[in-house]
Amino acid sequence: MTPAPEVDHPAAWLNVDGAVGVLRLDRPPLNVLDRAAQAALRLAAERAATDERVRAVVVYGGPTVFSAGADIKEMAAMTHAEMVGHAAVLQAAFDAVAAIPKPVVAAINGPALGGGCELALTADARICGSEARLGLPEVLLGVIPGAGGTQRLPRLIGPARAKELIFSGRQVGAKEALEIGLVDQVVPTDQVLDSALRWARRFETGPALALHAAKTAIDAGLATDLAAGLAIERSVFAGLFGTQDRTSGMQGFITEGPGRARFTGR
Structure with missing residues:
Protein backbone atom coordinates (compact mmCIF):
# COMPACT_ATOMS: atom_id res chain seq x y z
CA MET A 1 0.00 0.00 0.00
CA ARG A 202 -17.54 -5.70 7.31
CA PHE A 203 -17.99 -2.39 9.12
CA GLU A 204 -17.57 -0.02 6.15
CA THR A 205 -21.29 0.75 5.87
CA GLY A 206 -22.39 -0.36 9.31
CA PRO A 207 -23.89 1.59 12.22
CA ALA A 208 -20.81 3.58 13.23
CA LEU A 209 -22.37 5.17 16.28
CA ALA A 210 -23.73 1.88 17.61
CA LEU A 211 -20.33 0.23 17.09
CA HIS A 212 -18.66 3.09 18.95
CA ALA A 213 -21.21 2.77 21.74
CA ALA A 214 -20.75 -0.99 22.00
CA LYS A 215 -16.98 -0.65 22.21
CA THR A 216 -17.30 2.08 24.85
CA ALA A 217 -19.71 0.04 26.97
CA ILE A 218 -17.57 -3.11 26.82
CA ASP A 219 -14.21 -1.46 27.46
CA ALA A 220 -15.45 0.88 30.18
CA GLY A 221 -17.43 -1.93 31.81
CA LEU A 222 -14.37 -4.18 31.98
CA ALA A 223 -12.64 -1.52 34.06
CA THR A 224 -15.26 -1.57 36.81
CA ASP A 225 -17.71 -3.82 38.65
CA LEU A 226 -20.93 -5.27 37.20
CA ALA A 227 -23.27 -2.69 38.72
CA ALA A 228 -21.22 0.22 37.39
CA GLY A 229 -20.86 -1.53 34.05
CA LEU A 230 -24.63 -1.92 33.75
CA ALA A 231 -25.04 1.78 34.52
CA ILE A 232 -22.57 2.59 31.72
CA GLU A 233 -24.53 0.34 29.37
CA ARG A 234 -27.83 2.02 30.24
CA SER A 235 -26.41 5.46 29.61
CA VAL A 236 -24.78 4.57 26.30
CA PHE A 237 -27.85 2.61 25.15
CA ALA A 238 -30.21 5.49 25.88
CA GLY A 239 -27.88 7.96 24.19
CA LEU A 240 -28.27 6.19 20.86
CA PHE A 241 -31.96 7.04 20.79
CA GLY A 242 -31.03 10.61 19.88
CA THR A 243 -29.21 9.58 16.68
CA GLN A 244 -30.22 9.32 13.05
CA ASP A 245 -28.61 5.89 12.87
CA ARG A 246 -31.04 4.53 15.46
CA THR A 247 -33.99 6.02 13.56
CA SER A 248 -32.76 4.58 10.26
CA GLY A 249 -31.97 1.18 11.74
CA MET A 250 -35.31 0.68 13.42
CA GLN A 251 -37.36 2.14 10.58
CA GLY A 252 -35.44 0.01 8.08
CA PHE A 253 -36.17 -3.09 10.14
CA ILE A 254 -39.89 -2.28 10.32
CA THR A 255 -40.33 -1.49 6.63
CA GLU A 256 -37.72 -3.65 4.87
CA GLY A 257 -36.49 -6.26 7.33
CA PRO A 258 -33.19 -6.64 9.17
CA GLY A 259 -29.95 -5.44 7.65
CA ARG A 260 -31.49 -3.01 5.14
CA ALA A 261 -30.93 0.33 6.87
CA ARG A 262 -28.48 2.91 5.57
CA PHE A 263 -26.37 4.44 8.33
CA THR A 264 -24.87 7.90 8.28
CA GLY A 265 -22.89 8.01 11.53
CA ARG A 266 -25.02 10.79 13.00
Whole structure:
Protein backbone atom coordinates (compact mmCIF):
# COMPACT_ATOMS: atom_id res chain seq x y z
CA MET A 1 0.00 0.00 0.00
CA THR A 2 1.18 3.52 -0.78
CA PRO A 3 1.10 6.02 2.07
CA ALA A 4 -1.76 8.48 1.90
CA PRO A 5 -0.94 12.21 1.58
CA GLU A 6 -1.49 12.73 5.31
CA VAL A 7 1.65 10.79 6.30
CA ASP A 8 3.50 12.62 9.07
CA HIS A 9 6.28 10.22 10.07
CA PRO A 10 7.88 7.28 8.27
CA ALA A 11 7.93 5.04 11.37
CA ALA A 12 4.14 4.75 11.65
CA TRP A 13 1.51 6.19 9.38
CA LEU A 14 -2.14 5.92 8.42
CA ASN A 15 -3.25 4.95 4.93
CA VAL A 16 -6.97 5.26 4.22
CA ASP A 17 -8.12 2.49 1.89
CA GLY A 18 -11.80 3.08 1.19
CA ALA A 19 -13.39 3.18 4.63
CA VAL A 20 -10.58 1.21 6.29
CA GLY A 21 -7.61 2.90 7.90
CA VAL A 22 -4.41 0.85 7.78
CA LEU A 23 -2.17 1.94 10.64
CA ARG A 24 1.19 0.80 9.33
CA LEU A 25 4.33 0.32 11.40
CA ASP A 26 7.25 0.94 9.05
CA ARG A 27 10.58 0.87 10.83
CA PRO A 28 12.51 -2.02 9.24
CA PRO A 29 13.85 -4.49 9.91
CA LEU A 30 12.01 -5.18 13.20
CA ASN A 31 9.60 -2.25 13.67
CA VAL A 32 11.29 -1.36 16.94
CA LEU A 33 9.14 1.04 18.94
CA ASP A 34 11.57 3.73 20.01
CA ARG A 35 10.40 7.13 21.23
CA ALA A 36 10.04 8.52 17.71
CA ALA A 37 7.99 5.50 16.62
CA GLN A 38 5.80 5.79 19.73
CA ALA A 39 5.06 9.43 18.92
CA ALA A 40 4.25 8.51 15.32
CA LEU A 41 2.02 5.66 16.47
CA ARG A 42 0.06 7.98 18.73
CA LEU A 43 -0.37 10.55 15.97
CA ALA A 44 -1.55 7.92 13.47
CA ALA A 45 -3.99 6.47 16.02
CA GLU A 46 -5.44 9.89 16.79
CA ARG A 47 -5.84 10.53 13.07
CA ALA A 48 -7.64 7.20 12.64
CA ALA A 49 -9.93 8.08 15.54
CA THR A 50 -11.00 11.42 14.10
CA ASP A 51 -10.95 10.80 10.34
CA GLU A 52 -14.60 10.54 9.31
CA ARG A 53 -13.70 8.42 6.28
CA VAL A 54 -12.38 5.65 8.52
CA ARG A 55 -14.95 3.16 9.81
CA ALA A 56 -12.53 0.41 10.92
CA VAL A 57 -8.77 0.09 11.44
CA VAL A 58 -6.12 -2.53 10.69
CA VAL A 59 -2.84 -2.31 12.63
CA TYR A 60 -0.16 -3.92 10.44
CA GLY A 61 3.59 -4.30 10.75
CA GLY A 62 4.34 -5.78 7.34
CA PRO A 63 4.74 -9.21 5.74
CA THR A 64 7.57 -10.49 7.95
CA VAL A 65 7.33 -8.76 11.35
CA PHE A 66 4.68 -7.08 13.47
CA SER A 67 7.01 -5.51 16.03
CA ALA A 68 9.90 -6.82 18.09
CA GLY A 69 9.09 -4.31 20.83
CA ALA A 70 10.88 -1.40 22.44
CA ASP A 71 14.32 -0.12 21.55
CA ILE A 72 16.36 -1.84 24.28
CA LYS A 73 19.48 0.24 23.64
CA GLU A 74 17.46 3.41 24.05
CA MET A 75 15.84 2.13 27.25
CA ALA A 76 19.11 0.85 28.70
CA ALA A 77 20.51 4.37 28.61
CA MET A 78 17.59 5.84 30.60
CA THR A 79 17.87 6.64 34.27
CA HIS A 80 15.13 5.88 36.78
CA ALA A 81 14.03 9.53 36.72
CA GLU A 82 13.90 9.57 32.93
CA MET A 83 11.80 6.40 32.81
CA VAL A 84 9.35 7.75 35.37
CA GLY A 85 8.52 10.48 32.88
CA HIS A 86 8.75 8.30 29.81
CA ALA A 87 6.48 5.51 31.10
CA ALA A 88 3.43 7.75 30.79
CA VAL A 89 4.43 8.73 27.26
CA LEU A 90 4.91 5.07 26.36
CA GLN A 91 1.49 4.06 27.65
CA ALA A 92 -0.15 7.05 25.98
CA ALA A 93 0.84 5.80 22.52
CA PHE A 94 -0.72 2.40 23.13
CA ASP A 95 -3.75 3.91 24.87
CA ALA A 96 -4.36 6.03 21.77
CA VAL A 97 -4.75 2.86 19.71
CA ALA A 98 -7.00 1.26 22.33
CA ALA A 99 -9.13 4.42 22.39
CA ILE A 100 -9.89 4.44 18.66
CA PRO A 101 -13.72 4.48 18.72
CA LYS A 102 -14.00 2.06 15.80
CA PRO A 103 -13.40 -1.67 15.31
CA VAL A 104 -9.65 -2.35 15.31
CA VAL A 105 -7.89 -5.56 14.25
CA ALA A 106 -4.19 -6.37 14.53
CA ALA A 107 -2.70 -8.18 11.52
CA ILE A 108 0.30 -10.08 12.88
CA ASN A 109 3.11 -11.67 10.92
CA GLY A 110 6.37 -12.85 12.44
CA PRO A 111 7.35 -11.68 15.93
CA ALA A 112 5.03 -9.59 18.11
CA LEU A 113 7.14 -9.39 21.23
CA GLY A 114 7.25 -7.09 24.24
CA GLY A 115 5.80 -3.78 23.12
CA GLY A 116 4.76 -5.43 19.86
CA CYS A 117 2.58 -7.90 21.74
CA GLU A 118 1.26 -5.09 23.93
CA LEU A 119 0.30 -3.16 20.80
CA ALA A 120 -1.59 -6.19 19.48
CA LEU A 121 -3.44 -6.37 22.81
CA THR A 122 -4.87 -2.88 22.25
CA ALA A 123 -6.88 -4.14 19.26
CA ASP A 124 -10.40 -5.56 19.40
CA ALA A 125 -9.29 -8.67 17.51
CA ARG A 126 -6.05 -10.29 16.40
CA ILE A 127 -5.42 -12.25 13.20
CA CYS A 128 -1.99 -13.85 12.89
CA GLY A 129 0.01 -15.81 10.39
CA SER A 130 0.90 -19.42 10.99
CA GLU A 131 4.55 -18.49 11.66
CA ALA A 132 3.81 -15.67 14.10
CA ARG A 133 5.34 -15.60 17.59
CA LEU A 134 3.94 -13.62 20.49
CA GLY A 135 5.25 -12.99 23.97
CA LEU A 136 6.15 -10.62 26.77
CA PRO A 137 9.82 -11.36 27.55
CA GLU A 138 10.46 -8.27 29.67
CA VAL A 139 11.24 -10.20 32.89
CA LEU A 140 14.25 -11.69 31.11
CA LEU A 141 15.57 -8.12 30.90
CA GLY A 142 14.94 -7.44 34.58
CA VAL A 143 11.77 -5.39 34.04
CA ILE A 144 8.07 -6.00 33.40
CA PRO A 145 5.74 -5.07 30.54
CA GLY A 146 5.19 -1.32 30.76
CA ALA A 147 2.76 -0.52 27.94
CA GLY A 148 -0.32 -2.29 29.26
CA GLY A 149 0.74 -5.94 29.11
CA THR A 150 0.20 -6.70 32.81
CA GLN A 151 -3.33 -5.27 32.56
CA ARG A 152 -4.63 -6.17 29.10
CA LEU A 153 -3.27 -9.72 28.87
CA PRO A 154 -4.99 -11.01 32.06
CA ARG A 155 -8.26 -9.46 30.92
CA LEU A 156 -7.93 -11.28 27.61
CA ILE A 157 -6.71 -14.76 28.55
CA GLY A 158 -7.24 -14.87 32.33
CA PRO A 159 -4.81 -14.11 35.16
CA ALA A 160 -3.29 -17.59 35.55
CA ARG A 161 -2.28 -17.94 31.91
CA ALA A 162 -1.15 -14.32 31.75
CA LYS A 163 1.05 -14.77 34.82
CA GLU A 164 2.64 -17.89 33.35
CA LEU A 165 3.55 -16.05 30.15
CA ILE A 166 4.75 -12.90 31.91
CA PHE A 167 6.65 -14.73 34.69
CA SER A 168 8.42 -17.05 32.24
CA GLY A 169 8.91 -14.56 29.42
CA ARG A 170 8.37 -17.38 26.96
CA GLN A 171 7.06 -16.93 23.43
CA VAL A 172 4.08 -18.77 22.00
CA GLY A 173 3.48 -19.80 18.43
CA ALA A 174 0.32 -19.20 16.46
CA LYS A 175 -1.33 -22.51 17.38
CA GLU A 176 -0.93 -22.03 21.13
CA ALA A 177 -1.88 -18.36 20.87
CA LEU A 178 -5.17 -19.41 19.28
CA GLU A 179 -5.78 -22.13 21.86
CA ILE A 180 -5.39 -19.75 24.82
CA GLY A 181 -7.38 -16.92 23.23
CA LEU A 182 -4.46 -14.58 22.63
CA VAL A 183 -5.38 -14.41 18.93
CA ASP A 184 -8.73 -14.96 17.26
CA GLN A 185 -7.73 -16.43 13.91
CA VAL A 186 -4.68 -18.08 12.35
CA VAL A 187 -4.22 -17.93 8.58
CA PRO A 188 -1.36 -18.63 6.16
CA THR A 189 1.33 -15.98 6.38
CA ASP A 190 0.60 -14.51 2.96
CA GLN A 191 -3.09 -14.07 3.83
CA VAL A 192 -2.79 -12.08 7.07
CA LEU A 193 -3.35 -8.59 5.67
CA ASP A 194 -6.13 -9.66 3.31
CA SER A 195 -7.89 -11.49 6.14
CA ALA A 196 -7.64 -8.45 8.39
CA LEU A 197 -8.94 -6.17 5.65
CA ARG A 198 -11.93 -8.48 5.13
CA TRP A 199 -12.60 -8.36 8.87
CA ALA A 200 -12.48 -4.55 8.84
CA ARG A 201 -14.53 -4.06 5.68
CA ARG A 202 -17.54 -5.70 7.31
CA PHE A 203 -17.99 -2.39 9.12
CA GLU A 204 -17.57 -0.02 6.15
CA THR A 205 -21.29 0.75 5.87
CA GLY A 206 -22.39 -0.36 9.31
CA PRO A 207 -23.89 1.59 12.22
CA ALA A 208 -20.81 3.58 13.23
CA LEU A 209 -22.37 5.17 16.28
CA ALA A 210 -23.73 1.88 17.61
CA LEU A 211 -20.33 0.23 17.09
CA HIS A 212 -18.66 3.09 18.95
CA ALA A 213 -21.21 2.77 21.74
CA ALA A 214 -20.75 -0.99 22.00
CA LYS A 215 -16.98 -0.65 22.21
CA THR A 216 -17.30 2.08 24.85
CA ALA A 217 -19.71 0.04 26.97
CA ILE A 218 -17.57 -3.11 26.82
CA ASP A 219 -14.21 -1.46 27.46
CA ALA A 220 -15.45 0.88 30.18
CA GLY A 221 -17.43 -1.93 31.81
CA LEU A 222 -14.37 -4.18 31.98
CA ALA A 223 -12.64 -1.52 34.06
CA THR A 224 -15.26 -1.57 36.81
CA ASP A 225 -17.71 -3.82 38.65
CA LEU A 226 -20.93 -5.27 37.20
CA ALA A 227 -23.27 -2.69 38.72
CA ALA A 228 -21.22 0.22 37.39
CA GLY A 229 -20.86 -1.53 34.05
CA LEU A 230 -24.63 -1.92 33.75
CA ALA A 231 -25.04 1.78 34.52
CA ILE A 232 -22.57 2.59 31.72
CA GLU A 233 -24.53 0.34 29.37
CA ARG A 234 -27.83 2.02 30.24
CA SER A 235 -26.41 5.46 29.61
CA VAL A 236 -24.78 4.57 26.30
CA PHE A 237 -27.85 2.61 25.15
CA ALA A 238 -30.21 5.49 25.88
CA GLY A 239 -27.88 7.96 24.19
CA LEU A 240 -28.27 6.19 20.86
CA PHE A 241 -31.96 7.04 20.79
CA GLY A 242 -31.03 10.61 19.88
CA THR A 243 -29.21 9.58 16.68
CA GLN A 244 -30.22 9.32 13.05
CA ASP A 245 -28.61 5.89 12.87
CA ARG A 246 -31.04 4.53 15.46
CA THR A 247 -33.99 6.02 13.56
CA SER A 248 -32.76 4.58 10.26
CA GLY A 249 -31.97 1.18 11.74
CA MET A 250 -35.31 0.68 13.42
CA GLN A 251 -37.36 2.14 10.58
CA GLY A 252 -35.44 0.01 8.08
CA PHE A 253 -36.17 -3.09 10.14
CA ILE A 254 -39.89 -2.28 10.32
CA THR A 255 -40.33 -1.49 6.63
CA GLU A 256 -37.72 -3.65 4.87
CA GLY A 257 -36.49 -6.26 7.33
CA PRO A 258 -33.19 -6.64 9.17
CA GLY A 259 -29.95 -5.44 7.65
CA ARG A 260 -31.49 -3.01 5.14
CA ALA A 261 -30.93 0.33 6.87
CA ARG A 262 -28.48 2.91 5.57
CA PHE A 263 -26.37 4.44 8.33
CA THR A 264 -24.87 7.90 8.28
CA GLY A 265 -22.89 8.01 11.53
CA ARG A 266 -25.02 10.79 13.00
